[in-house]
Amino acid sequence: MNRCQFVEDHQRRYGVTRLCRILGIARSSFSHWQRTGPARQAADIELAARIRQVHRASDGTYGVPRITAELGEDSENVNHKRVARIMKAVRLAGLRLRRRHRTTIPDPAAAKVPDLIGRDYTASEVNTKYVGDITYLSLAGGKFRYLATVIDLASRRLAGRAIADHMRAELVVDALTAAERTRDSLPGR
Structure with missing residues (x-):
């Protein structure tokens, strides 16, 4: 009123x-x-x-x-x-798109990690350069699972992956371990 x-x-x-x-x-x-x-x-x-x-x-x-x-x-x-x-x-509303889920929250006090490959995403030999990423997969009920991947830059193939319900360091370690099992070894590890 x-x-x-x-x-x-x-x-x-x-x-x-x-x-x-x-x-x-x-x-x-x-x-x-x-x-x-x-x-x-x-x-x-x-x-x-x-x-x-x-x-x-x-x-x-x-x-x-x-x-x-x-x-x-x-x-x-x-x-x-x-x-x-x-x-x-009249209680009408449009369809709301899902919100982006923020996956990375940087620690302002942490030291910057150096870019070891210098933004060069090419490799001439297999098993010499790897890159990784973490993404999220949304599930029903607003829940998420996180996917960590390790990719060989020469072949552009997935070398290792891991899925978990958290984004702690163990997720990345598990993906690296899977890549090591797939490729028999990871240079520099």
Whole structure:
């Protein structure tokens, strides 16, 4: 309920002037609301029906920005804030894309690790240069598993991998151990 509606509901008992002063609204604003309120409510009801139609046509995926754009294409100039207000009132929401899960949180106090390959991702011989990475795999229920890989730069083949529900150093060690088993040895290890 907005403040003007409150004033209208309680004006007989307390008076418009007193309620406007207490609620911090100008009496002229209340008078303007009284003149335009019912018309705006009728327009909001009509717009809500159109919003429902667009939302249903998108299989429930469109949110405020897309519905506003769709209404604009149909020559209905409407503000995105009004669309958001009406969608909230009728309990409609667009499909939310999953959030990115942050996998690396650097320690500001830790020393920088040197780039041993100097950004040169090529190798002339197999079993001389390896690179690794950790990524996450999202599962149902908002859970994750982490995948660590070791790749030989010469052959571009997967040399070792490990999957776990954590991102501790053991995950990388397990991937290196798997690569060592696959390749019989890792130079420099």
